[in-house]
Amino acid sequence: MLELTAEAFKEKITNKLKTDRGIEIGDASDKDIYYVIAAIVNEEIMPQWYDTQKKYEEKNNKQIFYLSMEFLVGNLLQSNLLNCGMLDVSNQALKELGLDPENIYAKEHDAALGNGGLGRLAACFLDSLASLNYAGHGYGIRYRYGLFEQRIINGNQVELPDYWLKNDYPWETKKEDEAVCIHFHGDVHMFKKNDGTLEFNYENTDKVMAIPYDIPIIGYENKVINTLRLWSAEAVYDEQETLATENNEFYHDLDHKHSIEQISGFLYPDDSNHEGKELRLKQQYFLVSSSIQHIIKNFKKNNHTSLRRLPEKVVIQINDTHPSLAIPELMRILMDEENFSWNAAWEVTTKVIAYTNHTTLSEALETWPKGMLEHLLPRIYMIIDEINERFCKGIWYDHEALRDTIPSLAIIADDQVHMARLAIVGSFSVNGVARIHTEILKKQEMKHFYNLFPDRFNNKTNGITHRRWLLQANPNLASLITDVIGPQWIKRPKQLISLLKYSKDSSLLEKFDQVKHENKKILANHIYERTGILVDDQSIFDVQIKRLHEYKRQLLNIFHIIYLYNELKVNPNQDITPRTFIFGAKAAPSYHLAKEVIKLINTVASIVNYDPDIRGKLKVIFLENYNVSLAEKIIPAADISEQISTASKEASGTGNMKLMMNGALTVGTLDGANIEINDLVGNQNMFIFGLTADEVMDYYQHGGFDATAIYNTDDRVKRILDQLNQGEFGSHDIEFKDIYYNILYHNDPYFVLKDFEPYIETHEIVERTYRDRLTWLNMSVTNIAHSGKFSSDRTIREYATDIWKVKQVWG
Structure with a gap:
């Protein structure tokens, strides 16, 4: 807990107004005050954020990585002040300065990174992970416009862009030196090596840079600060590459740049047409590829050992089916870049990935057209196809009584790729989010999968912070x-x-x-x-x-x-x-x-x-x-x-x-x-x-x-x-x-x-x-x-004990 008196806090406000914004307190707007208080919080937490990461590296404990398309974090200033132990002091200082704390805190635009309960749950989980001293971090997308800003005009909903990043967002730190490259489309070439194994080369791809922005997740009065990493999509330019200015190539290049930036443009783009569907699929692969590349890079940095031991140090929890491509992406990296055999890569993958299901609605269980996935992500599709072939053959040969259920279990069926089925087959844990929900999954919606993998299914009732x-x-x-x-x-x-x-x-x-x-x-x-x-x-x-x-x-x-x-x-x-x-x-x-x-x-x-x-x-x-x-x-x-x-x-x-x-x-x-x-x-x-x-x-x-x-x-x-x-x-x-x-x-x-x-x-x-x-x-x-x-504290303890098998790092 940080100890500051109201007097010291007032002094920090007035000094920072002068040094950071060049104004006196009497000339400051509520937004000016908001930014200087955020700067005070950042100044206090930055050393703790650094220390937390160093302790994780030194102790080298198992860490949780929570992949979600949504993180509905809300306004962070008041929450960060509370968790730092400075909220009461801040309120008192602002009142003594003749200011209304509520008006100051309201100057922060809610981060437009989610829509409903799924995104708010992810935010609550991150709060509880940090507050309970678990090494757990989030990965998401830094949507520039989020879902939409809703206006009611003549009784009708009208959607407007949510320009939440129009002003500086004081909680994010850009880490451009940790950017990674994502590949779409392209050609896959298969070669047979001298030892009889296969090698795959992936060429002529469309490249996208994923630029990370880190947000501190502050534990409640315990000096633990975890990280929410958000990825932003940018175009790739080689050092020699210049924008062409003839034959309309300049405008073509701008269109290309814009199409890439759309990947991190809107949360859930309209998927009622082909372009919208493909953009959603791009977003999902963009999230999982950038995140898993970073996870593996960090593992190799901190562990001078084989990636076969990845399950000892890493759990990747996928929040609903949106990040299910994490399974073939981890397989791709292990096989194509780390020279793992199929069986070795599958063993690692299925011990690292855990899946949370959020729906019993059959229409909400994601599917993608087979042709679209094959065209956009050819290597990933090949891996999914192989997972499906091996899975279905396994049922045919090892579970004769279930042969008739193969069409309802197959990952690829009726020219569709079924993401929930992929998530179940490729993970070591499948959890529902309320007792009745889990029972419906086991007895109705996913009955045949439960018959195959009864030990894989479990319940973790949701919670709130x-x-x-x-x-x-x-x-x-x-x-x-x-x-x-x-x-x-x-x-x-x-x-x-x-x-x-x-x-x-x-x-x-x-x-x-x-x-x-x-x-x-x-x-x-x-x-x-x-x-x-x-x-x-x-x-x-x-x-x-x-x-x-x-x-x-x-x-x-x-x-x-x-x-x-x-x-x-x-x-x-x-x-x-x-x-x-x-x-x-x-x-x-x-x-x-x-x-x-x-x-x-x-x-x-x-x-x-x-x-x-x-x-x-x-x-x-x-x-x-x-x-x-x-x-x-x-x-x-x-x-x-x-x-x-x-x-x-x-x-x-x-x-x-x-x-x-x-x-x-x-x-x-x-x-x-x-x-x-x-x-x-x-x-x-x-x-x-x-x-x-x-x-x-x-x-x-x-x-x-x-x-x-x-x-x-x-x-x-x-x-x-x-x-x-x-x-x-x-x-x-x-x-x-x-x-x-x-x-x-x-x-x-x-x-x-x-x-x-x-x-x-x-x-x-x-x-x-x-x-x-x-x-x-x-x-x-x-x-x-x-x-x-x-409380989400109870939920996270259950995840930690029953699924992740992790302990508190300290405390």
């Missing part, structure tokens, strides 16, 4: 908890369970209620500043914040809101507790139905929020451009956490954990980690409804569900769908017909109508419970007390 999502995001609640049970929970989050003995203490519950109300007032002010809409801070804040997807069922939520609105229009005097429904979500640019749901939410909001008949009892708020910083404002203020995915579809969820940790009560299906939350807190402390996973699976497999029958027998459902079909919630009568037809003519694929009635009934119970304040607060505190189980 409680330091960011409670200690940082909700400081008043964190302070109250510390006053009650002491500070031990900060480093040992399971200690939160000590709150249980106070869960019926009415005077303490009143204090928790005051904290929640203060947070609601802060959010209400933020909503007014961003939207101009006044919300009642005494109303129930009902929150659904997550990626917009049909299976997450924001549609069920908005149908409930329409139902309440219809009821109030008939009976404006109805006695209901005022409710503020808060949404935050981005839809993929090419996901038409998801964008229609966003439009519907905003259209309903434009009607409900301004209808005098309902007397302010309902408000609907859609906060645009949902990101980590916005989540940090919403979550501490939430009363209700909407976790209403179609059972069996949500792998885990982590928003459910963040909201629970801040005292929101879950309205949810028995899906993902909701089940494990329910196991801890019990049915009496959350609101469970709807179909179970087994019931959903049964409908998918055997039929028996008829959406039209519900439409014809439930007047509430019929009225809502008719309102959509007839244009009552739209500027013209075809506005939401796609939603209407998807529900009725595609038989409601995510069972919105089937769960509609139990959802309404559950919300009626929610309202009755909310009116009994002591009962509600008891439930809230009980949820907080049990939330320590869902």
Whole structure:
């Protein structure tokens, strides 16, 4: 922990303003102050960052390398100050200088390096690795524009480039001398050597330079600083090469340079056409090739021994299927550059790579057209083809009972390369991210693979870093908890369970209620500043914040809101507790139905929020451009956490954990980690409804569900769908017909109508419970007390013990 007084911190600020920016404190903008505080943090941590890496080299312990296409790290200034032990001093110094700390910290643009839970999980894991003294680092891509900046115009989502790197990003350090070269396309020549082995030469390739930018990942008050390395794509120019200026070659060269830079341009480029698909594939290979080249280079630098011992020093965890090409890439390097035989390379690869699966959705399991992969990465395709041949032959000869399953197990099938299958075959561990998710993988989606490799499958329920999502995001609640049970929970989050003995203490519950109300007032002010809409801070804040997807069922939520609105229009005097429904979500640019749901939410909001008949009892708020910083404002203020995915579809969820940790009560299906939350807190402390996973699976497999029958027998459902079909919630009568037809003519694929009635009934119970304040607060505190189980510290300890077999480097 760094020890600085507020006085010393103020002096550092004023001195750095003069030396770094040439201005006095009175002339400094909030952004100037932000940059000098970041510089102070960097000045303090740089020696520790260097010392951490030197200790890793000296001890030469096994290290974890986490490969992910997303790292949703959010705003780092406040987090870095917290982990360095300087946040309180910084806050005090800024206040004494007459500045608002929140305004200063808000000057940092969230790094646009992720989209949803997968990327936020990766960021939480890096935080826990450093805080628990594990040698673990991340590898990702330095997207210049990230996903997109969302704007809502006339209710529609509009995507704009997210220029997050427009201003200097103070946390990154460019390491140009550690750049590596990536090869695409080209020709592969095979030669037979004198000893009978084969040699492969890879020529005439398109070369791309991967330039690394390192970001420090600071452990909580332990002087451990790990690294997130992000790769940026740049064109390669030989020393003699010059830009041609005749015959339009100059412009051709600029186009070529631009196409290369696109590799690290946008997160998840639109893959609805061939060019977009190929760009995504390029991104994935760019990430794994640059990362594995660097890992092997470091191993050889620190270990004067054969790469056969790589599994003793290295674990590569691939986060979902996006980095699955790590398997053939490691094989390529070992065989083509290090002269390994196939069998020796395969033995090393399958002891180094571990795979985390994040989905049960068959449409989300990545595949690539065989021809595209063969054209873009010819040598990699040859290796995948050989892996597939050997794998399928192994089943045929060694597992006669499974011969019929080969078409569903083959890595290359129906002219597609199946990346999840590659990841399973080429790794030593396959983990799901919640207990039910892992069971579905073993018994349903990956049943035949589980029969082949039962010891390979395991569960690691996701977690969140409680330091960011409670200690940082909700400081008043964190302070109250510390006053009650002491500070031990900060480093040992399971200690939160000590709150249980106070869960019926009415005077303490009143204090928790005051904290929640203060947070609601802060959010209400933020909503007014961003939207101009006044919300009642005494109303129930009902929150659904997550990626917009049909299976997450924001549609069920908005149908409930329409139902309440219809009821109030008939009976404006109805006695209901005022409710503020808060949404935050981005839809993929090419996901038409998801964008229609966003439009519907905003259209309903434009009607409900301004209808005098309902007397302010309902408000609907859609906060645009949902990101980590916005989540940090919403979550501490939430009363209700909407976790209403179609059972069996949500792998885990982590928003459910963040909201629970801040005292929101879950309205949810028995899906993902909701089940494990329910196991801890019990049915009496959350609101469970709807179909179970087994019931959903049964409908998918055997039929028996008829959406039209519900439409014809439930007047509430019929009225809502008719309102959509007839244009009552739209500027013209075809506005939401796609939603209407998807529900009725595609038989409601995510069972919105089937769960509609139990959802309404559950919300009626929610309202009755909310009116009994002591009962509600008891439930809230009980949820907080049990939330320590869902810290990412617990998850990382399980990975370290069960999968990675690594120990803390020190401490």
